[in-house]
Amino acid sequence: MSLHENAALVLKEYADQPELRDVYLDHLAAHPDGMWKPCQAGHVTASALVIDPARGRVLLTLHRKLRMWLQMGGHCEPGDATLEEAALREATEESGIAGLTLLPGGPVRLDRHPIPAPCNWHLDVQYAALVPDGAVEAISDESLDLRWFPYAEVGSVADESVVELLRRTLGRL
Numbered sequence: 064m065s066l067h068e069n070a071a072l073v074l075k076e077y078a079d080q081p082e083l084r085d086v087y088l089d090h091l092a093a094h095p096d097g098m099w100k101p102c103q104a105g106h107v108t109a110s111a112l113v114i115d116p117a118r119g120r121v122l123l124t125l126h127r128k129l130r131m132w133l134q135m136g137g138h139c140e141p142g143d144a145t146l147e148e149a150a151l152r153e154a155t156e157e158s159g160i161a162g163l164t165l166l167p168g169g170p171v172r173l174d175r176h177p178i179p180a181p182c183n184w185h186l187d188v189q190y191a192a193l194v195p196d197g198a199v200e201a202i203s204d205e206s207l208d209l210r211w212f213p214y215a216e217v218g219s220v221a222d223e224s225v226v227e228l229l230r231r232t233l234g235r236l
Contacts, residue, residue, distance in 0.1 A: 067091060067098050069145045070107055073169060073188070083173045087186050097186075100138050105175075105184025109149035110136020111165065111192040112228050113158050116236055121217060121229060122200055124157055125208035132212075132221045134228060136187065137205075146170075150190040158192075158209065159201025166191040171231045174224045191232040 064072075074087050087107065096102045112134040113122040123132040135157035136150065143149035147165055154163050174187045202209040214233065218226050 064144075066139060066143055066145065066149075067095065070098060070188070073146050077170055077173070080173050083175060086175065087173060087188075090186060098139050100182065103181045103183065105178075105182060105186055106138070107146075108136060108138055108185045108187045109143075109146050109153060109190070110134050110187050111150040111154035111163075111190040112171070112225070112232055113154055113160065113163065113192050113194060114166075114229075114232055114236075115194045115198070115211070117196075118211075120211045120213050122158055122160075122194075122209065122211050123217070123221060123225070124203075124206040125210070127205055127207050130207070132210075132225065134189065134225060135192075136189070146188050147190065150188070151192065154190075154192040157203050157205055159203065160194055160198045162195035162198070163192040164195075166193060166232065166235055168235060171235060172228055174228070176224065189228050191228075191235065 071091050077084050091097045094102050098107050126133050135154040137153050139149045170188050171191050172189045178185050217229050
């Protein structure tokens, strides 16, 4: 199964946000290259909110280009077999934490946001990644900073999409 086929299957099984889910599915049906950065109509990305429920905190990255506190994530790569694998790879690379596990139940939410031309849109499939005991983060080249935030502080540093991702993640926990 290709990553494109996996994404379509994951999205078909995702019950929340039906109108946005259908936008994603229509995009994939219309664009065989819709998983990849060169697709100028937009492309599917994968991300994960790194969460430490035992300590009531999340790890956010200060994105180098956007200069915003965000969850870990980014573009799918040819070696990614599934969206879940892409989200976990991105979370591991950007957090420096080995042994992350995705919260069961598939994607937590979808977030479609504009990006500069020529690509136009990110169609982000968002997961949550649980940290193992004793996890230690390490900043990557993609970040200006990496920091743990208590749940209650996320709204004061991050945009509404991250706040909503946290809210939905906590609802799953």
